[in-house]
Amino acid sequence: GENVEQHPSTLSVQEGDSAVIKCTYSDSASNYFPWYKQELGKRPQLIIDIRSNVGEKKDQRIAVTLNKTAKHFSLHITETQPEDSAVYFCAARGPNFNKFYFGSGTKLNVKP
């Protein structure tokens, strides 16, 4: 099956700096890659996603890039704010709309 690895496990940045979280996947047939943000005590919520026919997608301060050849995708957050502090999970969905495989999560701390 699919295997998703996520790095780093923790990330601390100064407010205003950029943050980058990277994920790799193993199944070249995976075709959908969402990113979730989980604030303390709350449910994971989708913040951005990308499909395999696109290389980059941007939504205000967040962007996701996908390199299908290398089988990795990354989340970029610019001009970080304290409210960006949370745990971020990447995921890959297998072929035939199969289940979601999640990375182990990155705890982002934005210091004011």
Place this chain on the structure above:
Amino acid sequence: GAGVSQSPSNKVTEKGKDVELRCDPISGHTALYWYRQSLGQGLEFLIYFQGNSAPDKSGLPSDRFSAERTGGSVSTLTIQRTQQEDSAVYLCASSLVGGSRGTEAFFGQGTRLTVV
């Protein structure tokens, strides 16, 4: 309802007792997932239902865990003879699968299970 609903929100049970956790997915979503999240940890896959297909049970940690989905909608996760290591937040998610794309997984608020 507007989103995925789970009940109860919190459950405290004695070691050795059985518990049932319920998930109401978003209406019309054919895929339903159960994940377990221990404190400060990632999302551990448990089981996946898709339409009328046989469920993918590959993530269930032991035969004390089982789940069913009745009528393609509500799902119940049952843990028999609970152990302290079962203490975690159990998250349910649903998604729409069909056509050429499908959608992301929408999560419920979770059930926090504490085994004492």
